[in-house]
Amino acid sequence: MATHLADTTVLNNGIKMPWLGLGVWKVKEGDEVQRAILSAIETGYRAIDTAAVYGNEAGVGDAIRDSGIARDQLFITTKVWNSDQGYETTLKAFDESMKKLRLDYLDLYLVHWPVQGKYLDTWKALEKLYRDGYVRAIGVSNFHVHHLEDLKQNSEIVPAVDQVEYHPLLTQKELLAYCKENGIQMEAWSPLMQGNLDQPVLVEIGQKYGKSPAQVILRWDLQNGVVTIPKSVTPERIRQNADVFDFTLTAEEMEQISRLNQNKRFGPDPDNFDF
Template identity: 70%
Template sequence: MTGLSNRVELNNGVHMPWLGLGVFQSKEGQEVVDAVTTAVKQGYRLIDTAAVYGNEEGVGRAIRECGTDRSELFVTTKVWNSNQGYDSTLRAFEESRSKLGLEVIDLYLVHWPVAGKYKETYRALEKLYKDGAVRAIGVSNFQVHHLKDLLADCEIKPAVNQVEYHPLLTQREVKAYCDEHNIQLQAWSPLMQGNLDVTLLNEIGGKYGKSPAQIVLRWDLQTGVTTIPKSVKAERIASNADIFDFELTADEVRQIGELNRDHRFGPDPDNFNF
């Protein structure tokens, strides 16, 4: 894991970058175009968006204008809750594909496990995968019981489960289950919405000359979790990628994991209302 070009092999053989740029809350238009363009120039090759973010058009524009060949870039988007269901998911995908201006999406995810709908939604993703419209499919915010329910019926195992994951929410059961079933865990909100003033993170950061954010992102990678920190600031985008010139010790990885408080900054997948 020597740099931004490094990729993990998913369970279907597709290679996905370990570190990417998340664009949640990046404004449609110039803001998201600039963020994506800056990230690509810094060496990022994974861009993570979603229909509900409202910025797929800007992401697509940046991809076309960034000067990097499309084949080098890995683009993720997600179907939103109100569009879940078989037919509506297929329609939502076409809308996302049109906004992005891409023939093929690298990774398409079920954004949340909407009760009574996510299995039909995932069945639509399986069709898109079989049709070659997506290179990999997966889920987001699925807990163990959702994954067990899905795996009981699905034809194609999810390649990725994207969840809130950080030192205060280590999702041990979910991670263990995903590891057991070769489903790649990916961290959203890895930087705890900026709540990084933690004594241990400051102490370890001081040792390596790194920020608490860089320590957390390095910890993600060393725990085998791909990560997509979001930012629209050029200096932060660059800083988040500057994590490949040091390595945490096994003891430091353990200590950071012991910060876990099962604390969510985002919604609970078993109790969300949107």
């Protein structure tokens, strides 16, 4: 169980990945993303999650260089967008991302969505990037069990990570169990339900520990063995999101939170997403 911000999980290829990182979805390119990342790194975060479609890879790269932290102490993730999927186009998109980030290698590269008819070729490109040493680990995002099974039958490398929408209103029990059984690390995007935190159970449990509903959710993520990447641009909120290692939820509290599940998505369903 994660007990410190510096704690890591070991991916299926032996690479260490921080349990908690900063997501930068919808964070503006330039000063805003740079300030958020520098604040996070100062707090002790070592994982940053971006994507080509976020439009802020250059700012992420600038912040990495300005941080003064050695590159091998950071864990950087980006993703190939849907319109770039396919074998050759993915390789080209990766080059573009690396130019913007100005990095020599990437820690984790993800297929952003399972674009039907393309994601298998996209995955083959990721396998090449991994074998050629440009990426330390490869994974997917927004893949259901049936997408992962399809990959399993038609590829050589098992994804190291599946980054999906995951929170108390969308517990994805079947997917989490599948990932654990197959050595795939599940990672939560939008863990804080895009601000929809007004759940009495979360408030009540938080009051017991002197924590906010957001902190309770992030602790629940970690105790479920799920990597979590809450997004914020506010230094105080960035610090609060990292202050989740000094309490432990009981088994009963974990179950209370899980019972909030409504299979409710704030983002698209990967099976019904207009690519």
